[in-house]
Amino acid sequence: MATFSVDSVRARFPAISRHVHPPVFLDNAAGTQVPQSVVDAVADAMVNGSCNLGGKFSGSRRAMDIWDAAHQAGADIVGAPSARGVIIGQNMTALTLHISRSIGRLCQPGDEIVVTRMDHEGDVAPWLLMAQDRGLIVRWVPFDKISWQVSPDALRAVMGPRTRLVAINYASNLTGAINDVRALTQVAHQFGALVYVDAVQMAPHHLPDVTQLDCDFLVCSSYKFFGPHLGVLWGRESVLDRLEAYRCRCVSDDLPGKFEHGTSQTELMAGLAATADYLASLGDEAGYSGSRRERMLGGYKAFEPHETALTLRLIEGIMAIPGMTIHGITNPNRIAERVPTVSFTHDRISTHTFAQALADQEIFVWSGHNYAIEPVRHLGLDEDTGVVRLAIAHYNTAAEIDQVLAALSDIAK
Numbered sequence: 370m371a372t373f374s375v376d377s378v379r380a381r382f383p384a385i386s387r388h389v390h391p392p393v394f395l396d397n398a399a400g401t402q403v404p405q406s407v408v409d410a411v412a413d414a415m416v417n418g419s420c421n422l423g424g425k426f427s428g429s430r431r432a433m434d435i436w437d438a439a440h441q442a443g444a445d446i447v448g449a450p451s452a453r454g455v456i457i458g459q460n461m462t463a464l465t466l467h468i469s470r471s472i473g474r475l476c477q478p479g480d481e482i483v484v485t486r487m488d489h490e491g492d493v494a495p496w497l498l499m500a501q502d503r504g505l506i507v508r509w510v511p512f513d514k515i516s517w518q519v520s521p522d523a524l525r526a527v528m529g530p531r532t533r534l535v536a537i538n539y540a541s542n543l544t545g546a547i548n549d550v551r552a553l554t555q556v557a558h559q560f561g562a563l564v565y566v567d568a569v570q571m572a573p574h575h576l577p578d579v580t581q582l583d584c585d586f587l588v589c590s591s592y593k594f595f596g597p598h599l600g601v602l603w604g605r606e607s608v609l610d611r612l613e614a615y616r617c618r619c620v621s622d623d624l625p626g627k628f629e630h631g632t633s634q635t636e637l638m639a640g641l642a643a644t645a646d647y648l649a650s651l652g653d654e655a656g657y658s659g660s661r662r663e664r665m666l667g668g669y670k671a672f673e674p675h676e677t678a679l680t681l682r683l684i685e686g687i688m689a690i691p692g693m694t695i696h697g698i699t700n701p702n703r704i705a706e707r708v709p710t711v712s713f714t715h716d717r718i719s720t721h722t723f724a725q726a727l728a729d730q731e732i733f734v735w736s737g738h739n740y741a742i743e744p745v746r747h748l749g750l751d752e753d754t755g756v757v758r759l760a761i762a763h764y765n766t767a768a769e770i771d772q773v774l775a776a777l778s779d780i781a782k
């Protein structure tokens with residue numbers, strides 16, 4: 370059933386298909402390209418929905434429809450039971466900084482929170498700031514350097530009766546390792562702590578399911594999964610209802626509006642709904658039917674073998690180049706435990722040299738810590754040079770992987 374055509378996908382992305390020799394986009398963990406349908410939806414909203422919300426006139430009603438559709442898209446993306454718990458904002462970091470102020474109000478001085486050595490700064494710094502503001506104790510949980518994951522036992526070891534929050538990533542933006550978030554959530558809940566999941570790197574490759582994970586919050590960024598520059602935060606409604614929002618006095622106490630400040634980015638919200646439709650269309654093409662969420666799940670299922678094949682090809686190719694070390698899971702039998710983001714260092718050549726040489730050939734990759742400061746430190750890597758990060762998306766091709774491998778080989782000579 371799971372048919373997937375990378376050629377047909379690429380034809381839908383103008384940034385890729387308008388070039389005879391398109392750049393090789395392997396910077397996807399930092400941001401993905403968008404299909405034409407998303408571009409069109411954004412443009413259409415700027416023409417037909419560029420009014421503020423809450424007015425009696427048709428333009429405002431149209432903007433409100435866009436707002437509603439975007440929140441429903443957010444619910445479909447994270448598997449939420451309703452759109453009431455979906456908060457849309459500038460990006461993951463802004464949303465996390467914002468909600469952390471409210472979560473902090475639930476905590477008393479001397480309470481504890483848990484953050485990890487595996488997370489991106491966006492899921493570390495807001496909690497450190499919250500701890501500073503509220504007089505909280507920060508407990509750190511490491512990831513295992515063999516499994517690359519945070520184990521439930523490691524988490525249990527830092528939990529206590531006063532732990533109020535566990536902030537954990539679903540997949541690492543540096544190593545690509547995926548955590549067993551459901552198991553970690555179970556541990557956290559045994560101690561009565563809230564669980565905040567950073568799904569930014571997971572969402573482009575596996576659709577999160579907040580119901581199955583049983584977490585209390587989950588956040589992702591739509592520009593990482595072929596959409597506009599927005600963040601989507603889901604919160605358990607009973608928790609969000611309890612939280613005091615930092616908001617203007619004339620904003621109502623209703624969800625989710627109480628957590629969305631100022632004027633909405635309506636055109637980007639239109640793009641978010643179109644992104645969910647794009648992902649569902651991949652399911653349609655592979656013969657899936659049902660709700661949009663079911664069709665999206667079908668789409669992900671359809672492109673998974675393609676992404677896996679590219680990842681294995683990339684890992685195998687990098688490992689064949691003398692001097693290379695991959696920082697993440699390389700065992701093909703564990704490939705399902707990682708996303709297709711592959712980071713490496715070389716024993717002689719700087720990561721920045723690789724990234725520049727690849728950039729000179731229109732191969733887009735990142736070098737440095739990639740905001741994964743804690744993982745870089747935990748691995749004993751240099752904070753400035755960090756790693757070279759190659760991040761695959763479903764629109765990449767085997768030919769592109771071969772091209773980058775040939776280039777890496779040349780640079781390493």
Ligand SMILES: Cc1ncc(COP(=O)(O)O)c(C=O)c1O
Pocket residue numbers: 398399460461462463489491492538540541542567569570590600
């Ligand atoms: C795992 C992870 N978390 C959080 C972020 C921050 O996302 P944003 O830039 O949308 O705030 C990123 C960005 O790369 C990320 O990879």
